[in-house]
Every structure is written in structure tokens, then in C-alpha cells.
Amino acid sequence: MSLILSRALQRTRRNTHFRNRRPPELVVPANRTVHVRLASADVIHNFYIPRTLFKGYAIPGTTNEFDLTFTTTGRYDGNCAQFCGFGHPDMVFSLRVVTAEELAGWVTAARARSTPDRAGTTGG
Ligand SMILES: [Cu+2]
Numbered sequence: 001m002s003l004i005l006s007r008a009l010q011r012t013r014r015n016t017h018f019r020n021r022r023p024p025e026l027v028v029p030a031n032r033t034v035h036v037r038l039a040s041a042d043v044i045h046n047f048y049i050p051r052t053l054f055k056g057y058a059i060p061g062t063t064n065e066f067d068l069t070f071t072t073t074g075r076y077d078g079n080c081a082q083f084c085g086f087g088h089p090d091m092v093f094s095l096r097v098v099t100a101e102e103l104a105g106w107v108t109a110a111r112a113r114s115t116p117d118r119a120g121t122t123g124g
Pocket of ligand 1 (some may be wrong): 082091
């Protein structure tokens with residue numbers, strides 16, 4: 001899994017259009033090691049999951065790689081733990097740990113949402 005943190009997350013949360021939306025969500029399988037490649041597109045950020053006490057720096061110009069294994073399903077809140085500017089408090093995310101079966105269903109549903117509906121297309 002590659003994650004690129006940037007101030008775009010701040011702008012997304014502050015933008016009126018997105019204000020009432022949920023924070024970005026990562027979905028990962030339980031009891032499987034997830035390899036994470038973490039980078040930054042602008043300034044130093046810190047990928048922090050308080051429930052696990054895990055922190056990983058996102059540094060411009062480099063990629064920080066680490067493995068995470070979650071043994072308990074559920075929702076984990078996350079946030080940037082490195083003061084990165086005016087919108088720092090808005091840099092929040094949610095990480096949902098699910099069973100392998102739930103992940104397969106989530107992937108199928110996500111693909112269906114992102115694929116244009118061709119039903120009814122006549123081709124010309
Ligand atoms: Cu920050």
C-alpha cells in the first residue's frame with residue numbers, strides 16, 4: 001500500500017463542499033501483514049494511529065517503508081502527528097481492519113462504484 005500525504009488532505013477537509021464528509025478511509029485485512037510505503041508531497045507529516053501507538057514519518061524526497069499487522073478488526077482513528085501548518089488539525093483519517101472475506105466484498109463494491117455503468121449503452 002502506497003500512501004502519499006500532503007496538505008491536499010487539509011484543503012479537502014476545510015473545503016465547504018467536503019466539510020460534512022467522513023475523513024478518508026483505509027481498509028486493510030486483519031491478521032495479514034500490510035507493507036506500507038509512505039511519502040510526502042510537500043512538508044513533513046506523521047502517519048499516527050493512536051490506538052496502536054504507531055507513528056511513521058512522511059518526509060518529502062524519501063519513502064519510509066514499514067509493515068503493519070492488525071490482529072483486531074474494527075475502526076482505528078488516525079491523524080497527522082507532526083505539526084505541518086495551518087491545516088494540521090484537519091489531517092485525520094480512518095483505518096478499518098476487516099476480515100479477508102469482508103475485504104474481498106469491499107474491493108468488489110469499490111470496483112463496481114468506480115466502473116462506469118455500461119447498462120443501456122447502445123454503442124452509437
Ligand atoms: Cu500535520
